[in-house]
Amino acid sequence: MKILLRCCLLCLCLPLLAHAAELRIDLGQGARVWTTAQLLARADATAVTIPDDVAFRRPMHYRAVPLRALLPGLRPDQHLQFVATDGFAAEIPAAVILNRQGAEAWLAVEDSAHPWPASADNGKHAGPFYLVWTDPQAAHVSTEEWPYQLATIRAIPDVDARFPAIVPEARADAQVLRGYAVFKRTCFACHTMNGAGDARLGPDLNLPWNPTEYLRPDLLRGFIRNPQTLHRWPEAKMQGFPTTKEMSDADLDAVLAYLRYMAKRKTSPP
Template identity: 65%
Template sequence: MKLIVLCLIALCLAQPAAAAELRVDLGHGVVTYRTKALLERGDARIIEVPADVAFHRPMRYRAVPLAALLGGIAAGDHLQFVAADGFAAEIPAALLLNRLGGEAWLAVEDPARPWPVLPGHGSAGPFYVVWTRPKAARIGPEQWPYQLASIRRLGGVAERFPAILPDPSLPPDNEVRRGFAAFQRTCFACHTLNGQGDARLGPDLNLPHNPTEYLRADLLRAFIRDPQSLRRWPQAKMPGFDTHALSDADLDAVLAYLRHMAGRKPAR
């Protein structure tokens, strides 16, 4: 009996990992894409990513043009990319249609040839959104979701989560409004605000206390640039945002938005 069990274990270990599934819902029914079928598609190809966001080095992937899996979307649409760990990236469809210079790809991990392990995060697979020419479209690090589980077409952030909106009386060119736009690109993929949002990776940034209420501006700015500079914790998942990912002007605007929202908490 023991010999049979050992043989079965050995057989399982010798087999490639089970094929994974990606669910895509663009409003006309869920479509499920499986690893094997994606790897064998006619438009799948090997791409080079010189500065990979997750691995911090050049990487090569077998990938499918992401737009090819999103038939029917328009430039004004909005999509949400949800990862297995609760990360929820909000990406305008215009960025994904390759009209701004950068091109999005769905990198597909071959179970027989797994990608390197990300320290502290495990595998980046089975699916990972990567970009070629990301600087042309000003693609930030939060728009490279890995461990991807689903893609959904949804209403825009402002429509779905009104409690995160700044005061509507603010003029269009106000720094708080610029900060709100930067907040959506950089913070909202991991955090909620005023209890609203789909991300489940980080804490709420306004309840019960806004970070601007308990951290000096210089310390909060340093924390966003390099979280380990304020609290050394090897297991922390929050990445730092350098000036390429978040300019000094955008960082100041995000802090202005957070300070503003500290005065816009929901009634208890």
């Protein structure tokens, strides 16, 4: 009876918690904290339809605010980090947010009166803040640039400046350099490299072992496409990149080239 009562109380509290959630935005001149109620009440909050949503893998309808409107004074040369409550940390150049090529970033805000469903991939709750895009292909927005469960948006130095130990030498092979660019945009949102990085969702990809050192290329390629091909694990957090739309074969080859390159450049964690 006590357990049932606790469950009922928890169910009653969840909408209140979602409604009272806060998003912290810091562009370096003092942080601004927004609540769900404040964001939903903004004059520029509007209905947005996402035909092919990344988290739910189906059309979704949101109440959302143009992200640019929440980032006054943002410059194209700045770099943004989007930190989720589960340790995911997406790195997105400000120029992608400010682009005028058709793609537009929106902050979707969950209304407790109309809660979102569970994520299609892992059953997670995506709210109360989720970065979604209209016409993402116009700016080549990757699936890792759709962070949900957002807690913080902040302007910080870019990855190269913060973590020089993971940057390939300028004379490195062109495929390695391409792989590093893809790695930053995709893998680095969940993983660290040589202990460097802000993400806390997945394991380090070089210490103590780089995956290229213990997996055949075909197995590693299959694992990146679909982690369940290596181990059947319903609780696995990694969702993979199952189609070439999410990661092209050329980009996958480049990421493997970068991983092989870094396997010979292990360093102590910072």
